[in-house]
Amino acid sequence: MDNIEKDQLWMREALRLASHGRYTARPNPCVGAVLVKNDQIVARAWHQGRGEAHAEVQALEAAGENSRDATCYITLEPCAHHGYTPPCCEALVEAGVRRVVVSMRDPNPKVDGQGLAYLQEKGIEVSVGVLEEEARELNKAFIKRMTVHQPWLSFKLAMTLDGKISDYAGNSQWISDESARKEVQILRASHAAVISTATTVIADNSRLNVRELPPDFPEACKDKFKQPLRVLLDRKLDIDFQHPFFEAEGDILIYTQAPMEMQKRKHMQIVPMPMDENRYFSISAILEDLSQREINSVLVEAGGRFAAEMLQSALVDEWIIYMSSKVLGEKAKSAFAIDKALELSASLALKFQSVSMCGPDIKIIASKIGDNHGLC
């Protein structure tokens, strides 16, 4: 095994560790670290979430004296600033680490190369870019918030083979099978927020929270599970506050145009949001507001009108479609409620990234046209 292969091997282990943080690290990125000395791993660590020790600092502590002259593999550039914890770069220097291998630079403008520069100044050998693509995929939501100032936007759809999300009477329970519904619980748990419209929440009697901990949720931080923020778009504040949505666990944020006669409730915020010229919410404005609130990723679960708008806006990063083999016919409600007569040459489109079976259903991952997540 040559040195490049060794670097990849240990960085892959660091990435595997980093991914343990996918349910709890937010709003921080997922980070993993591996300390290697004489071709042996002497410490492993991953970041559990804000306020907890950073991965590299945990690894240094675990390794103790073994840190001296070791190589530290970290999936993200170590920080050089005082945030919730002291800067990791100083800890690496103090521990006498000889070499630091990093998957990608930290897109956080507070770091963005300063950590690497600091280490180099202190005479530490620094390598950057090992398995960078995998690292970027793992933290795509954090990267998007840091660089675009909007959260990563996923849209989940459960539809029939003929593109319907409910029957003529609005009944949608259940279009997709149990396997898909279990996956939706995992999707909710891995997004910082779940967003829907009052119309959909009322029609489907949804609560949008996580009722079942993901089977791969790390034992080590079972007490750190956080419900996603549940975001409701409700122009006229139509929803009845007695709705089960308000009883369920998890914080609530309501965007509304209605006058601000606010009911005070714990775990709930009502935020005024102006409408655009078509009397719709500006989704961009909402995404920017959510980004300000340090929301890295948002999962949309909404109806056909909203899906149609989002398809046209091209704001969605990832469409996650569970397609059942049912057929409901033309009277049923469309997954994309577009009533404009589109010519084939002017049709809307996504870009399929991958497809697989999910129980008896099909799972499609799609992106915007032109995007290539490197997921395929």
Next chain:
Amino acid sequence: MDNIEKDQLWMREALRLASHGRYTARPNPCVGAVLVKNDQIVARAWHQGRGEAHAEVQALEAAGENSRDATCYITLEPCAHHGYTPPCCEALVEAGVRRVVVSMRDPNPKVDGQGLAYLQEKGIEVSVGVLEEEARELNKAFIKRMTVHQPWLSFKLAMTLDGKISDYAGNSQWISDESARKEVQILRASHAAVISTATTVIADNSRLNVRELPPDFPEACKDKFKQPLRVLLDRKLDIDFQHPFFEAEGDILIYTQAPMEMQKRKHMQIVPMPMDENRYFSISAILEDLSQREINSVLVEAGGRFAAEMLQSALVDEWIIYMSSKVLGEKAKSAFAIDKALELSASLALKFQSVSMCGPDIKIIASKIGDNHGLC
């Protein structure tokens, strides 16, 4: 390698050879044969089509004196009756073959075990059932015609993500990408007949024939390519005989209710067919008529009304769906034109067997609910 593994190894080779006949063997089954002596293959052969030598006879001829005491692996029971060629069983006995290994019994009532019985009477060791599942899959169309007296029925659909087959104006060229359209050429070439309605042929200006030889069409029988029989359902004989459909290569069969004032044309037959109580064609009656005409397999390429009927009739063995990532909205034409308001609990459904990417599109193979082709 034990004897069971050896049998499977050589039968797998016989099946591979048999599959070369998938474009030309019809109405005969695909058959491959391998002669093995002292653990060495001494001859290989496959059946090219009616009137050509059967696989086992070709193999015996190729092996000559080496046939004596050899083992013959055949994917289908050898025939014991005089058909277009003399019975293969006699040839096997005369050549002094010691053992015959067969994948499956011939479902043809003219054979159906008689071949095996004959060989055993003559003192030849006979084994049946080696890789039988694969053999049945290869000849599923022939088996269905022999046992059910209807051809295997495949339904090909090219639709958008939202279940549309054309835009509001009826334009469907092209919903799916080039890769899918190339596959449709292969589908047509591998079915004995392609069936459509006059409405669809007129709307899409279709010819339903094969314009491009499949890339895996065997060199050895390039001259034996046969266009599929092109079957048109045309209740009132609405189609104009000047339509390009009639100029294209390949025989034509028209089912109609119209009075029999027949235009005589080469390569064309017009067959009267009574309507059912809803003034539709009885698809079962048509399938039985096609079976009488020794059509093993039929590919349906038709519109949303026909797809809806076929979905409800549960007559289709295999749905082959090319789904593009386009979205056409609610004004476009549905792949399943069902105008009845179905409740979710009464929805129609298929059973997904497999899914894969096909260029930028998705390819779904589905069967009737309850079917399991063992394709997955």
